[in-house]
Amino acid sequence: MIKISQRGRFCAVCGTKTGPFLNNLCETCYKKEHPLDIEIIKQVNVEICPLCGNLKIQGTSISTWNKEEGLEPIVREVVRRTIIEKIQTELFYDCEFEDNIEEDKIMNYGVKAFEIRTNVTATPFEEFSDFEKEFTTRIKLIRASCNECSKYKSGYFEGILQIRADNRKLGELELERLESHIDQIMKKYEESKMMYILDYEADKDGITCKTSTKYLAETMAREIKSITAGKLTVAYELKTKSRDGTDLYQNTYLVRLPQYTSGDILEFEGIFWVVKNITEAKIRLESLENREMKNFDRKRIKDRGLKKSDSVVSREYMFVSSDGVNATIMALDNYENYDDVLKRLPLNKEIGENIKGFIYEEKNYYLE
Ligand SMILES: [Zn+2]
Numbered sequence: 001m002i003k004i005s006q007r008g009r010f011c012a013v014c015g016t017k018t019g020p021f022l023n024n025l026c027e028t029c030y031k032k033e034h035p036l037d038i039e040i041i042k043q044v045n046v047e048i049c050p051l052c053g054n055l056k057i058q059g060t061s062i063s064t065w066n067k068e069e070g071l072e073p074i075v076r077e078v079v080r081r082t083i084i085e086k087i088q089t090e091l092f093y094d095c096e097f098e099d100n101i102e103e104d105k106i107m108n109y110g111v112k113a114f115e116i117r118t119n120v121t122a123t124p125f126e127e128f129s130d131f132e133k134e135f136t137t138r139i140k141l142i143r144a145s146c147n148e149c150s151k152y153k154s155g156y157f158e159g160i161l162q163i164r165a166d167n168r169k170l171g172e173l174e175l176e177r178l179e180s181h182i183d184q185i186m187k188k189y190e191e192s193k194m195m196y197i198l199d200y201e202a203d204k205d206g207i208t209c210k211t212s213t214k215y216l217a218e219t220m221a222r223e224i225k226s227i228t229a230g231k232l233t234v235a236y237e238l239k240t241k242s243r244d245g246t247d248l249y250q251n252t253y254l255v256r257l258p259q260y261t262s263g264d265i266l267e268f269e270g271i272f273w274v275v276k277n278i279t280e281a282k283i284r285l286e287s288l289e290n291r292e293m294k295n296f297d298r299k300r301i302k303d304r305g306l307k308k309s310d311s312v313v314s315r316e317y318m319f320v321s322s323d324g325v326n327a328t329i330m331a332l333d334n335y336e337n338y339d340d341v342l343k344r345l346p347l348n349k350e351i352g353e354n355i356k357g358f359i360y361e362e363k364n365y366y367l368e
């Protein structure tokens with residue numbers, strides 16, 4: 001704080017002899033000649049996106065704010081912040097605000113303007129009382145879609161995700177599993193407006209959708225590739241130029257699901273197997289003749305295996321009895337008993353339990 005010298009005896013402007021004086025001026029005249037040097041903001045524009053509720057103030061978007069808080073406190077806070085930012089002074093000052101912002105009226109078409117009154121006080125000189133400045137700012141509310149929502153509305157997209165199966169249609173369960181994965185991924189981006197999918201199509205031929213960003217398509221493609229041991233290819237396509245002249249590519253991410261999925265039945269080297277697991281290079285099969293588990297090269301199975309899932313007929317059985325080597329089985333569709341070899345049954349099956357399986361060319365097979 002500056003100490004005022006008591007040089008003057010009377011005010012050079014009004015002539016009063018009542019001090020203190022500064023530069024030969026009394027307090028009243030000094031304040032008149034040297035008001036607080038503060039920029040007054042007459043109007044603040046606040047844009048509100050009617051679709052997502054995001055705010056832009058003086059052209060700058062407010063990136064994240066807690067939407068449960070309500071608009072009133074957030075509009076109030078951003079307007080106050082904008083006003084304070086403009087107050088450029090070396091002095092210590094206090095600010096008080098008063099406004100008529102009302103939650104209910106913010107999104108109301110009828111009322112589009114509020115007012116905020118700012119009162120700034122500072123005490124630059126010990127002997128002088130507070131310097132004050134008061135001004136009113138009009139808050140103009142504008143309903144305007146934000147950039148992201150406009151992009152979305154105009155169908156903007158950068159990526160395409162395609163999921164196809166190798167030489168086959170997708171199974172119902174398989175499709176369900178894929179869709180729930182896509183769902184889970186999208187849940188993570190619920191809060192980000194720039195993460196959306198468009199034109200989603202899913203059927204037995206596969207899944208196709210457009211994605212707002214390449215990142216989103218790539219994230220989904222990589223995740224689906226890893227859970228299915230599929231193969232991922234990316235096609236780059238020059239689409240357009242952005243405003244600043246850089247090339248914009250629209251990428252297509254294609255995940256090719258393996259020819260087999262777990263649970264598939266196939267014939268290979270003369271016996272029947274059920275697919276247990278598939279990785280990038282290997283396929284794990286369980287023999288339906290002796291329950292042995294074996295890993296094979298995917299390429300070898302692809303070339304030499306015969307898919308049988310669609311040509312077998314499901315059947316249910318009951319494990320009736322066993323002498324340790326052979327087993328008596330009852331087919332549950334005709335209640336006929338017959339003998340089979342115990343080692344062909346799923347491991348850990350107990351007498352009296354049901355077994356799911358299938359019949360193919362008059363031979364019975366047991367799955368679980
Ligand atoms: Zn004076």
Ligand SMILES: [Zn+2]
Nearest residue numbers: 049052146149
């Ligand atoms: Zn929006």
